Amino acid sequence: xxxxxxxxxxxxxxxxxxxxxxxxxxxxxxxxxxxxxxxxxxxxxxxxxxxxxxxxxxxxxxxxxxxxxxxxxxxxxxxxxxxxxxxxxxxxxxxxxxxxxxxxxxxxxxxxxxxxxxxxxxxxxxxxxxxxxxxxxxxxxxxxxxxxxxxxxxxxxxxxxxxxxxxxxxxxxxxxxxxxxxxxxxxxxxxxxxxxxxxxxxxxxxxxxxxxxxxxxxxxxxxxxxxxxxxxxxx
Numbered sequence: 516x517x518x519x520x521x522x523x524x525x526x527x528x529x530x531x532x533x534x535x536x537x538x539x540x541x542x543x544x545x546x547x548x549x550x551x552x553x554x555x556x557x558x559x560x561x562x563x564x565x566x567x568x569x570x571x572x573x574x575x576x577x578x579x580x581x582x583x584x585x586x587x588x589x590x591x592x593x594x595x596x597x598x599x600x601x602x603x604x605x606x607x608x609x610x611x612x613x614x615x616x617x618x619x620x621x622x623x624x625x626x627x628x629x630x631x632x633x634x635x636x637x638x639x640x641x642x643x644x645x646x647x648x649x650x651x652x653x654x655x656x657x658x659x660x661x662x663x664x665x666x667x668x669x670x671x672x673x674x675x676x677x678x679x680x681x682x683x684x685x686x687x688x689x690x691x692x693x694x695x696x697x698x699x700x701x702x703x704x705x706x707x708x709x710x711x712x713x714x715x716x717x718x719x720x721x722x723x724x725x726x727x728x729x730x731x732x733x734x735x736x737x738x739x740x741x742x743x744x745x746x747x748x749x750x
Contacts (some may be wrong), residue, residue, distance in 0.1 A: 516711055520647040520650050520651045521650075522649060522650055522653075523647045523648065523649065523650075524646045524648055524649075524732060525587060525646065525647050525648070525698065525721040525723065526646055526647075526684075526721075526733045527646070528646070528724050529629070529663055530646075530660075530684050530723055530733055531644045531646065531723050531724055531731065532607060532610070532627065532629065532644070533607060533630075533654070534607070534673045534684045534723075535604060535605050535606045535630035535673070535720065535750040536586075536593050536604075536605055536607070536631065536729065536731060537601055537602045537603070537604055537605070537670070537686050537726070537729040538602055538605050538650045538726065538728060538729075539602055540568055540590070540600070540602060541587075541603075542584070542585070542587070542603070542605060542637075542639070543627065543639075544637030544638055544639055545570055545574065545576075545582065545637075545638045545639055546570030546574065546576075546637070546638045547568060547569055547635060547636065547637050547638065547642065548560075548566045548567070548570040548584070548633070548634050548635065548637075548638070549564070549567055549568060549569045549602045549634060549727065550567040550634065551564060551565065551566045551567065551634060551677075552564065552565035552566070552567075554634065555749055556561060556638060556721055557725035558633065558634075559631030559632070559633065559707070560625055560631060560632045560633070561625060561628040561631060561632070562609075562626065562627065562628045562717075563599070563624065563625065563715050564624070564625045564632075565578055565614070565621070565623070565624055565625075565750075566571050566611065566622075566624075566625060566632070566634075567621070567622050567688050568620065568623060568625050568638060568647065569619070569620060570619070570620070570621065570638075571616045571617045571618050571619045571620045571621045572616045572617065572618050572619075572621075573619060574608070574617050574619075576613055576616045577613065577616065577617055578613050578614065578616060579613060579638075580612070580613045580640070581610060581611070581612050581613075581626070581641040582610065582611050582612075582623070582638040582639060582640060582641050583607055583608055583610060583638070583639050583640075584607070584608050584609040584610065584611055584625070584632045584636045584637070584638060584677065584682050585605045585606065585608075585636065585637045585638070585639055586605065586607075586608060586633070586637070587603055587604075587605055588603070588604045588605065588606055588613070588636070588698075589603070589604055589684070590594075590602075590603055590604075591604050591671050592670070592682055593668055593670065593688060594667070594668040594669065594670050594688075594743055594744035595668075595744050598694050601670055601688050601728075601729065602728075603719060604671060605671050606630070606683060606687075607624075607629060608623070608628065608630045608631060608632045608633075608636065608648060609625050609628045609629065609630075609632040609636075610626050610627040610628075611623040611624065611626060611632075611638065612624055612626050613626050620659075620676045621718075624699070624734065625739075626644050626679055626750075638679070640704055644724050645697070646723070646749060647697035647698035647721070647722070647723065647724075649698045649700070649721055651749060652664070655702065655716055655718065655719055655736060655738065656716070656726065657715070657716050657738075658728050659702070659716065661702075661712075661714070661748060662702070662717050662741060662748055662749060662750055664703060664749035664750070665689060665693050665694060665748070665750060666747065666748045666749075667685070667687050667688045667689035667693070667746070667747050668687065668688055668743075668744060668745065668746055668747065669685045669687060669703070669741065669744065669745050669746075670686055670687065670688045670729075670743060670745065671685070671743065672684070672685050672743060673685070673686075675682075675719050677742070678740035678741070678742065679734060679740060679741035679742060679743075680718075680734060680737045680740055680741070681718070681734055681735070681737045682737060683733070683734045683741075684723075684731060684732070684733050684734075685720060685731075685732050685733075685734060685741075686729060686730070686731060686732070687701075687720075687729065687730050687732055687747055688728065689728070689729070689730055689747070690725045690726050690727050690728045690729045690730045691726065691727055691728075692728050693728065694708055694737060694749075695725050695749065696720065696722065696725065697722050697723060697724050697725065698722060699721065699722045699749060699750040700719055700720070700721050700722075700735075700749075701719065701720050701721075701722070701732065701747040701750060702716065702718075702719055702747065702748045702750055703716075703717045703718045703719060703720055703734070703741055703745055703746070703747050703750055704716050704745065704746050704747075704748065705745050705746065706746060708710065714746075716740050717738055717739050717740075717741050718736045718737040718741065718744060719735050719736045719750075720732040720733060720734045720735060720741070720747060721735050722734055728737045732747075
């Protein structure tokens with residue numbers, strides 16, 4: 516009798532901390548980066564740089580606190596559904612730690628960097644995201660029937676990279692409110708014919724972390740390349 520496979524992490528820290536997320540159209544922020552130590556000589560900031568924010572002790576900031584640096588970007592629309600807005604994409608270029616605080620301002624050091632941070636970027640409290648441990652699912656075949664569980668679509672790709680394949684990080688229009696949890700596996704497929712029973716299996720993806728109606732997932736296996744608009748079904 517074969518022993519079950521050992522659990523393994525479905526992603527890496529970059530997959531969760533550098534991917535960004537799809538959130539509300541106007542996510543609230545704690546404060547913004549308004550100045551920097553070397554702003555006279557550069558416009559982009561990375562690990563080790565000192566930046567200043569427009570909130571301080573009176574807003575609850577304390578030395579040692581960590582924050583995401585976030586940047587609102589483009590709107591994300593439902594794949595193939597004209598006029599349906601899923602939310603706004605937020606980039607997560609960096610993380611910062613409070614060095615010291617004044618009453619209405621604070622000094623921070625950038626401690627992690629995925630891409631350059633800029634003045635005007637927002638700050639929200641940082642919370643660690645554990646990488647889910649999973650066991651390998653049964654190999655995918657073209658004869659696998661649908662599970663009949665929750666279905667959704669790929670609506671965005673990290674860095675808008677194409678084509679989508681193994682190890683790509685994608686964003687789905689499904690989340691906590693749809694019953695998805697980190698570590699869940701989804702089948703990725705493309706409907707054929709009338710779209711009711713015929714489908715081409717494209718691969719699988721595993722959920723890294725979830726928000727209300729969206730999630731970040733990673734493609735774990737690929738039969739054929741995928742694209743925004745392809746469907747997913749909870750296994």
